[in-house]
Structure formats: structure tokens, C-alpha cells
Amino acid sequence: MTINSYGNTADTSVAYASPQKRQAQRYLQKVTWIATFGGLLFGFDTGVINGALLYMKDDLGLTPFTEGLVASALLIGAMLGALCSGRLSDLKGRRRIILFLAVLFFLGALACALAPTLNFMVAARFTLGLAVGGASVVVPAYLAEMAPSSIRGRIITRNELMIVTGQFLAFTTNATLGNVFGDLDGVWRWMLALATLPAVALWLGMLYMPESPRWLATKGRFREGLEILKLVREEYYAKAEMEAITQQISNERFIKKGGWRDLSQKGARRIFLIGIGIAVTSQLTGVNSIMYFGTQILTEAGLEQRSALIANVVNGIISIGATFVGIALLDRVGRRPMMLLGFTGTTLSLLLIGLVSVFVDPSVTRAMLILAAMAMFLACMQGLIGPAFWVLLAEIFPMRIRGGCMGMAIAAFWLTNVMIGMFFPSLVATLGIGQTFFVFVGAGLLSLTFVAVWVPETRGSTLEEIEQRLYG
Structure with missing residues (x-):
């Protein structure tokens, strides 16, 4: 026996014998892989600066402050991109905005x-950030609205897999270019230019993808939405x-125009603030x-620059492996337990x-110990917190x-990211690596408390059931 999209049991042999079901599954996989090229770009463009900064320092005359500025310019753009693209996707559609984001990428x-x-x-990093922020909002929303409830967690988490794959590709290409062509002027330009290739793939692929059926329904285009649902x-x-x-749309009487006034109900405000907290x-x-700064952390710990680039690839491999574990666990264990376990692991790693x-x-031994702690941290972050975080944000808000x-929630995510990206190099220069990470330990304990007290469980429910439970 297995569970269908609505939580009912169905005979597995019959379900898998259905040609229509197999065709729908194949089409859903196609939609998922193409849309998540947005996640791949998200990961590559945020991760590539990790190694590129080492080579652009002299060319652009960077100081510790301007290093942080280059890293955080993308994050500031991402904050604005997230804030604008979410609202725009409610007005214009998920697919149309993803196509526009591909051009920006x-x-x-x-x-x-x-x-x-x-x-x-x-300025260029800011522009790229607009696309990264937009993808961080619209792609998970699009996937959540296309996927059946029984596998929604696994489908949305494919985007997390593509994010860490993008970061791994960035680390790998940085290490390859740095070790083979590191003596050539401008090698960092090739590191950054590689991101144009998946941007073209995303744009071409989304030309042939359908619009979100739930978005179409909110615009009264129920017949079109049904035809798309029949594809998946x-x-x-x-x-x-x-x-x-259709029933849920008719029940959303508190919805006005899709802005701040929609949060006037107490339940809506509470869930919105929980979403901000999760982010x-x-x-x-x-x-x-x-x-962003893993390579530099390892060089300061005692590794040579090229060795640090290679060692940092290990972080990318662990992130990918951990995300596969997260995909397997998400629809079995649940979102909340994964976040609790994840924050426990990351806090211990930072300590x-x-x-x-x-x-x-400073020595090779110190660098290896820090690399091991980083590996533990990333296993917990990418395998437990990351998958649950993206899925929860795509599930807890009302459809319209x-x-x-x-x-708005992911804009808060990027604002926090901006502060870390902007001030981390200066903080390390002032306090040192150890004291800086002790600050993160304190933040981890606060985060663990927040999840334990406030975060709801959504596993196994349709988006409409979640909305009825959380909003009444």
C-alpha cells in the first residue's frame, strides 16, 4: 500500500501499472529538473566568490572591507529581488518571472x-543578486504548487540539491582554474563567466514549462489549471x-489584495512572523x-592557497551527499524534528x-580539524536545516x-545574509576566528529555542489542509 496525493491509501501495484501515472511522474520530474536550474544558479553565484576573491584582490585593489562589499552586494540585491519577485509572481505568474530571472542571471x-x-x-554583483533573490522565492513556490502532497518535500528539496550542486561546481571549477591557470592574469573572470551557461539552460527550458495550476486558479482560470494538473x-x-x-479560494475571505493588509488576522500575522523567524x-x-569565506578560513588556519581551494571542494561534496539524505528523510521524519536536530549539530560544529x-x-593539523568541523556543520546544515527550511516556507503561507x-520572509533571510557577508571579514580581523564563531554559537542556541517553541509540522498534508489548520 502507498499514500496518494490526498493522504489516502492506494494499491501500489495498480498505481504503478497505470500508464497515465507513469507519464505524469515523468512530466513532473522534467518540470522539477528544469525549474531547479534556478537553484543551481543560486548556488553557483553565491559559492563562486569563495575562490574568486583570492584572485581579484590585486586586480581590483580590495581591502577587508571592500571584500565584504563585493560578497554582500549580491546579497543586498538578493534581498530586494526576493521582496519584489514574490509579489510580482503573485501578479504575473511563477513561470513568467522565472523566465525573466534567467535573463538577469x-x-x-x-x-x-x-x-x-x-x-x-x-553593481554587477547587485544585479546578479536580484536574480538570486528572485529564484530563492519563485522556484520553491512553483515546485510546491506543482507537486502532490505525498512527495512535495522531496520535490522542493530538489531545489536545495541543485543549490548545493551549484556551490560544489563553483568550488570545483575554482579549484581547477586556480591550480591549472592560477598564474595567469584575470583567472577569476573565467570563474565568474561560467555561470552564464546554466542561465541559458534555464531560459530555454522554462519556455516549454507550464504555469502553476494554483496560480491560474487564483486568477479564475480553473480550466487551464486543471489541464496542467492532469499533466502531473x-x-x-x-x-x-x-x-x-477551488473550495479553498472561496474560503479565503480575509484575503484582500495580496499585500500587508492580508496579514490583518491574528493567525496570519503569527504565521508570517514564524516564517520570518525560520528564514x-x-x-x-x-x-x-x-x-563565502571558507577558503580564506583554511588558509589562515595553515593551508597553502591552492591546497585550501582543493580542500574546500570537500565541503561541496559533503553538502551534496547530505542533501540526498535530507531528501530521503523529509517526507518520513518531518520538518520540525529535522530542524531541531540540525541546529543542535551546527551549534556544536561552530563551537x-x-x-x-x-x-x-596555525598549522596543517589546525586546518584539518577546522575542515572536519566544517564538514560536520555542512552535513547538518544542508542535510537537515536547509531542506526543511525551504519546504516550510513554500508550505505555510496562504495560496493567494x-x-x-x-x-518578505526570504528578504529577511537575505538581510541576515547581508549582515554576515558584509561584516564577517572585519569581525574576524578585529576579534579573530575563534571569538567570531563563538558569536554564532550563541545565535545557534537562540535558533534552537525558536524552532522548539514556534515552528509547526506540515508533513503529509496538502497545501489546502495546511492553510485550513494554520489559519482556521
Whole structure:
């Protein structure tokens, strides 16, 4: 026996014998892989700066402050991109906005690769950030609205898999280019230019993808929405799901125009603030201090620059492996338990990095201990917190304003990211690595408390059931 999209049991042999079901599954996989090229770009463009900064320092005359500025310019753009794209996707549609973001990804990556000055680089990274922020909102929302409830967690988490795959590709290409062509001028430009290729793939692929059926339903286009549901469900389940969507839309009487006034009800405000909290705590772990500055942390710990680039690839491999574990666990264990276990693991890892940095002198041994702690951290972050975080934000908000609410929550995610990216190099220069990571330990304990007290469980429920339970 297995569970269908609505939580009912069905005979597995019959379900898998259905040609219509197999066709629907194949089409859903196609939609998922193409849309998640947005996640791949998200990961590559945030991870590539990790190694590229080492080579652009001299060319652009970077100081510790301007290094942080280059890293955080993308994050500031991502914050604005998340805020705007969520609302725009509610108005114009998920697919149309993803197509627009693909163009921004291409132009932003090309501008970064050609940047002649620091100011130009900051502007280019900001433009690229608009696309990264937009993808971080619209792609999970699109996937959540296409997927059946029984596998929604696994489908949305494919985007997390593509994010960490993008980061791994960035680390790998940085290490390859740095070790083979590191003596050539401008090698960092090639590191940054590679991001144009998946941007083209995303744009071409989304030309042939359908619009979100739930978004179409919110615009009164129920027949079109049903036809798209039939592409990714068996016909019987597609019709039943559209009936549930139609009923839920008619019940959303508190919805006004898809803006701040929609949060006037107490229940809506509470869930919105929980969404903000989920987004902020996921970044207070300090994950992007490792993603953006991991190579520099390892060089300061005692590794040579090229060895640090290679060692940092290990972080990418662990992130990918951990995400596969997260995909397997998400629809079995649940979102909340994964976040609790994840924050426990990341906080202990950060404590270990801080202790090693304080009590072990710079050496290969110190670098290896820190690398091991980073590996433990990333296993917990990418395998437990990351998958649950993205899925929860795509699930807990009401249908008509899902994009807008996700946009505001993920804007808070990027604002936290901005603060870390901007001030981490200066904080390390002032306090040292150890004391800086002790600050993250304190933030991890606060995050663990927040999840234990406030975060709801959504596993196994349809989006409409979640909305009824959380909003009444």
C-alpha cells in the first residue's frame, strides 16, 4: 500500500501499472529538473566568490572591507529581488518571472566577469543578486504548487540539491582554474563567466514549462489549471485537487489584495512572523561565512592557497551527499524534528571551530580539524536545516499571497545574509576566528529555542489542509 496525493491509501501495484501515472511522474520530474536550474544558479553565484576573491584582490585593489562589499552586494540585491519577485509572481505568474530571472542571471554573470573596476563589480554583483533573490522565492513556490502532497518535500528539496550542486561546481571549477591557470592574469573572470551557461539552460527550458495550476486558479482560470494538473497527476486526482483548490479560494475571505493588509488576522500575522523567524535563524548559523569565506578560513588556519581551494571542494561534496539524505528523510521524519536536530549539530560544529581556532596554533593539523568541523556543520546544515527550511516556507503561507509572503520572509533571510557577508571579514580581523564563531554559537542556541517553541509540522498534508489548520 502507498499514500496518494490526498493522504489516502492506494494499491501500489495498480498505481504503478497505470500508464497515465507513469507519464505524469515523468512530466513532473522534467518540470522539477528544469525549474531547479534556478537553484543551481543560486548556488553557483553565491559559492563562486569563495575562490574568486583570492584572485581579484590585486586586480581590483580590495581591502577587508571592500571584500565584504563585493560578497554582500549580491546579497543586498538578493534581498530586494526576493521582496519584489514574490509579489510580482503573485501578479504575473511563477513561470513568467522565472523566465525573466534567467535573463538577469545571464546579464549579471557576464557583467561580473567583465568588471573593470570595483564599483562596476559591486553593481554587477547587485544585479546578479536580484536574480538570486528572485529564484530563492519563485522556484520553491512553483515546485510546491506543482507537486502532490505525498512527495512535495522531496520535490522542493530538489531545489536545495541543485543549490548545493551549484556551490560544489563553483568550488570545483575554482579549484581547477586556480591550480591549472592560477598564474595567469584575470583567472577569476573565467570563474565568474561560467555561470552564464546554466542561465541559458534555464531560459530555454522554462519556455516549454507550464504555469502553476494554483496560480491560474487564483486568477479564475480553473480550466487551464486543471489541464496542467492532469499533466502531473492522474486525471481522477487532478479533478479532486482542483475541487479542493477551488473550495479553498472561496474560503479565503480575509484575503484582500495580496499585500500587508492580508496579514490583518491574528493567525496570519503569527504565521508570517514564524516564517520570518525560520528564514532568519537559518542564516544565524553562520553558514555563509563558510560558503563565502571558507577558503580564506583554511588558509589562515595553515593551508597553502591552492591546497585550501582543493580542500574546500570537500565541503561541496559533503553538502551534496547530505542533501540526498535530507531528501530521503523529509517526507518520513518531518520538518520540525529535522530542524531541531540540525541546529543542535551546527551549534556544536561552530563551537568546535571556535575552540580549535583559539587553542591550536596555525598549522596543517589546525586546518584539518577546522575542515572536519566544517564538514560536520555542512552535513547538518544542508542535510537537515536547509531542506526543511525551504519546504516550510513554500508550505505555510496562504495560496493567494504565497509569493508575496515568501518574498518578505526570504528578504529577511537575505538581510541576515547581508549582515554576515558584509561584516564577517572585519569581525574576524578585529576579534579573530575563534571569538567570531563563538558569536554564532550563541545565535545557534537562540535558533534552537525558536524552532522548539514556534515552528509547526506540515508533513503529509496538502497545501489546502495546511492553510485550513494554520489559519482556521
